[in-house]
Amino acid sequence: MDETSTLRGARQSREGGITYFQSLSVAGFAATAISYGPGRMGFGLFVPEFRSAFSMSTSQIGFVSSLGFFGFFLGLLVAQGLLMRRGPQVPVLSGLIAATLGMSVVAVAQNVFVLAVGVFFAASSAGFAWTPFNDAVHRKVRDVDRPRALSEISTGTSVGIAAAGLAALAMVMMGLSWRLCWTGFAVASALALLANHAALRDVERDPNGIPEKGWRELLRSGALPLFVIAFVYGITSAVYISFAADHMLDRGGVPGLPAAATPGLVFVVYGLFGLAGLFTGRVKTAIGLPWLLRFVMLAGALSLALAAILPDSWAGLVPSAGLQGVHVMMTSAVLAVWSERLFPALPSLSFTAALLATAAGSVLGPAIAGVAADAIGTGATFLGVALLPAATAVLLRDRHASDRPLRVPAAMHG
Template sequence: MKPLSSTGFALFGAALVAISYGLARFAFGLFVPPIRAELELTPDVIGIIGALPLISFLLATLFAPLSADRLGARNTAVMSGGFGVVGLALISQASGAVSLGVGVFACGICTGLMMPALTAAMQALVNRSVHGRVSSVMNAGTSIGVAVAVPAVLFLAGAWRFAYGSFAILAGIGVFAAWYFIPSVSRVMPANAAPPPPISVLQWSRLFRLSLFAFVMGFVSSAYWIFAPDLVVTLGSLPPGSTGWLWLAVGIAGLGGAVVADLADRNNPAITQALMLMTLAASLALIAASPGQILIAAFSALVFGLAYMSLTGLYLMTGIRLLPGRLSMGPVLPFMAVSLGQAAGSPVVGVLVNELGYANAFSIFSAVGILAAILSPLYPRYIDHAPEEEVEEETGLQAAYDHQLQGADGEPLPPDTEEAESQ
């Protein structure tokens, strides 16, 4: 194993995330129009198939921490890449809904295993003080993978089988790179190190609220990831090849998500979440209103990419801050919630498209995003991990909500709870 610096590991992790998240998972929506036309699939069937990788992602995420501990970060990452190779190859040879579904299901397993494997490796290679920032950079790799898929649509319109075959080859290269660069151990910890403190009631409460917001964001974003390209082709009468510009815009703007998430992490996460959720909702409304205008559709994709990557990065960093020293839980729970929301939203939007049409379906999902943005004052706050920083008093809805956890007698939280909160 060749050692990597913190920056090198962040960039390498972003490359693996680009393959597992960008190509194996989110690129699917880009190819929905030609796949649906060739395999003669209806929108509701595509909606169900679109939910399969999200379900398998959840199942793999539950297993991934155990795999990283027992098999090590390297073997888990290699196994993730192996599922990616198999899934992408199966999609390239799909002959119907069943074979296509099996392929995307395998790709979901690839996605679910990769981030926990990288997180375990990060514990061994990266200083704890920059875990949040490194995770944010790796998360932005999704945008790189989405952008890589664009040339296949722009220059090989309709050749989705060849595109997925090429993706499988890239995934194979990622497997060998993971074996070479990622350490075999899951983490480095002194033998006499104290175990992390138990999770307090207040921490569980904040994790629950974080997961709820992440679920809603995943639910709303599923409409765009699965059906935005199909919307501009079917409703806007744009050529299938033009959908590549949408995903190129999503990928480019998504790279800015790492910067936004890092700024929000050091300033006001609740306000950032409200702004980004409103932006996410606006992107859905914009593309539904003008699907036939390629420039407006591309602008909506820019807005969507920035909002989605900013929110996922923010949720990732919040999870790390809420559970310091528990990287197998903190960053994993919000990612699971996002995927669960996408798994729930994908078939719902497929049914709505069938019954109400694309414009009405996207408008309904946009309204859900606006409602979630209004509730952003309840977004969980956290105290930075630096012990010397002064703790600020919480006010407003946040303080009122947390006060309920102190008991009916109004007594302050026990000392151990306050200590857990401050970590």
């Protein structure tokens, strides 16, 4: 589709007077809210309930969490292939089907094995959601409206996390079962599936596709800092998601609230502070990419350190969860922009590659941290993991954070 027809399609009203800008924004918001909210974060949010219901050890929690992030890793790979061959509708709907199935399985799980299967499918949904919407918005929405559409879609992540946290708080305050919460997540996922089916049914695949040698072109030394940052970010965020709320609960929570409300509070704060990701572009313009990268890495390190040192106080919980929300949302926004700047001819593929590096770190982090926590304690493990993003920030040099396009052979641009 050429630019003229794209703009014409963006301006014309669709069924009921709804434009692509409106429909894709709403559908993308719903998809990311489900997949990156309860889908990707739900296991960590409900770890205390799972630990009690299934007598899980910390190492078991780590392995189940890693399995979920492995689902995210596989989802990214499958989604990229489906996007190239079938367009954005198929991967997005596949992800929401996986989310609905996985959340339903978690809701009825009677043992750790079935729980792990449900977590795997629910978390895999996050791998399907992001790049297909970037592709759809790029081709169906006018240039002037694209930043707003992508911002509204990405906001679904923070809102989904906060909403999942509120559901966990309601569970505690109203004496509800965690199984009822996960049933509600599954119903919300099914509704998002219907909305996305309607919004994406007319969005065809990109006729230009992706060059066959695209993956090979990403293996350049100039892109190594991007993938290192993504890998460290994956470890840091996954360890926090998997263990922080349970650790704070185990230390008694914060004064004035029932201890059982701690996980819900952690993820509400996490989601709300994550809205800072919407300002990533302005911060980058103000301080530059190198200092922005140092800031988000130090935010992740300090978040883990506070969870280790002050897990039972408001002065520890709120800054810890808030900094982690900033770390996750700003870093993910940086990866999206940085990857596209380095590889302007391969925007969706380069972003997928960065997310694969993140997913690899997310798979390794919880499994290793779970074993370490059983051996030396969760607090000490947090401090050890915090050294990784802290060292990354200290060792980062300005030349490592260049976002000038890497040269791709002319044949790759076709």
